[in-house]
Amino acid sequence: MSSNALTVVTPIQSDKVEKLDDLLSRIGEDIDNKTGRSISFAQLTTVHFLRWVILPEQKDGKRHYPPQLAFESNYDGPLDEHLEELIRVGGPVLARIYGYCAGCPSNVADSVDSFKRFLKRYQLRSAAFYRGYPNHSVQDVMENTQARRAIQDFLDDPERGATLRGLPPEQLCQEIQKYLATVPGLKLERDSEPGPSRLDRFVGRLMDSRPVQLAVGIPVVLLLLPVLVPTALVLRWKESRDKAEPKTKDMVDPRVEGQEDYKVQNQLTHLVEVRPGLFRQLTLRTVLGGINFLAHHYYNRGNLGGIPSIHFARWVIIDKGRRLLFFSNYDGSWERYLGDFIDQAAVGLTGVWSNTRGYPKTRLLFGQGATNEEDFKQWTRDHQLYTQVWYSAHPGESVRNILQNVAVCAQLKSQLKSQEAAQWLLKL
Structure with a gap:
């Protein structure tokens, strides 16, 4: 079962913002x-992560965002x-939340269909969507975590220690399997994970093989040369005219830093203006379209451009x-997360946000930008938003743990030989 993304952005009644902030907080x-x-929230069986965040009113000269x-x-x-499911589990509270929003029907608390129509009316499509474990449902993650913990409990039991110590790998695996069969409610059978599609395999060969890159890339570049050259010239001219934006540090909600770095997982909500003009719009949408394509067909095994800590973004x-607007659910600290972006994905990162206001100076769309670490981190902080509500269905699990649990549980019923058993035990 593949994971999906829902984004709903609704206008708030201007005199109800403080009340809504208080309720959501x-x-x-x-x-x-x-x-x-x-x-x-624990009753939601299909939700990995969700959040509500107020996008505050912003007035700046001719620009006004309610x-x-x-x-x-x-x-x-x-x-x-x-x-x-959302409405069934949280209906009355959802009605209170959206009662502060403009255009919310008065009967949403009594009509599931009316509520669904209201939310769909304000639904927005993701320009780019990344999933760290796209083929694993909430139920899969929880069942794999339960099995992994059962195995750890078995191995850590001091009464069994003397018996298990010294057993050959294949026999130790058999003892683990016998124990798991006695654990009530534990699912041992696993559906096989779907393999990569033809398109996934082609994109993988293209991204991983230098000869294939040259064989495909050179003819494409030559074909697009009449478009690429003038585009690069216009882009460089615009970059040379980009003005420094005033800092907005004092506008950052002081609550932002207080909700970071206190769990295995953390979240980030970021909002920034796009530079004006059709050229920047087309450039931004093109880059995001490329990231979205690669996220679906190449970066779909727990790694986004070399960053292994993102659950969903x-x-x-x-x-x-x-x-x-950017949403991310990630592992580790804010500093480490942004450091990974700078070290591993600065090119893609700059390709996106170089089209937004205030971003560190760039060169030909992908150059510099995020590599200016101090300015990049300050720019990120300046445009972060306080997230009033954030929920994770599996808050104690990192992306690495989730994928490791998948690998462990895929062989729970297998009869492993000595070398295979040793490799499986190393995953624990």
């Missing part, structure tokens, strides 16, 4: 619903089933193309 602080007055409420979820299965163009 209380929900975010009670993510486990200990008070019984929030949403029982306050908006952004919702994003990473979910399994069809959209209608996802929305119906997406770019969404909002406000009729004038602003770029």
Whole structure:
């Protein structure tokens, strides 16, 4: 089952922003619903991650962006089933949340269909969407985690230690399998993961093989040369005229830093204006289209451009193309996450955000930019938003752990020979 993305951005009644902020903040602080007055997120069976974040009103000369409420979820299965589950689990609270939004029907609390139509009306398509483990549902992740923990409990049991110590690998694997068969509710059979499609394999060969790159790339470049040369000249001219943007550090919500680096997983919400003009719009959409293509057909095994810590990420163009919204769910600290971007994916990163206001100086779209580490981190911080509600279905698991658990559980029922058994045990 493939994971999908839902983004809904709704206008907020201008006099209701503070009340909505207060309501969402209380929900975010009670993510486990200990008070019984929030949403029982744990009852959601198809949601990996979700969040609500207020996009604050912004006035700057001729530019005016009214306050908006952004919702994003990473979910399994069809959209209608996802929305119906959300409404079934959190209906009354959802009605209160969207009651502060403009255009919300008065009967949303009593009509699932009305609520679905309202949310779909404000649904936005992702310009680029990345999934760290696209073929594994929430249920898969939880079942694999349960099996992995059962194995660890078995191996860590001091009473079994003397018996297990010194057993050959294949016999130790057999003892583990016998034990797992006695654990109630543990699923040992695993559906085989779908292999790469023909397009995936072709893109993989193209990205990984220098000869194939040359064989395909040179004719394409020669064919597109009449377009690439004038495009590069226009781009360089525009870059030379890009003006430095005033810093917005004082506008950053002071709560932003307080919600970072306190779990295995963390989140980032980022909003920035796109540079004006049709050229920048087309360039941004082209780069994001390329990232989206590669995320679906090449970077689809837990690694985005060399970064192995991202669960889900997406770019969404909002406000009729004038602003770029970015959501990310990642492992580790903010500093390490941005450091990985700079070290591993600076080219792609700069290709996207060089088309936005205030980004560090770039050269020919992909050059410099994020490699200016200090300015890049400050620019990122300047445009971060406080996320009122953020939920993860598996908060204690990193991307690496999730994929490692997949590899371990894929062989739970296999009769492993000595070398295979030794390799399987190393995964633990």
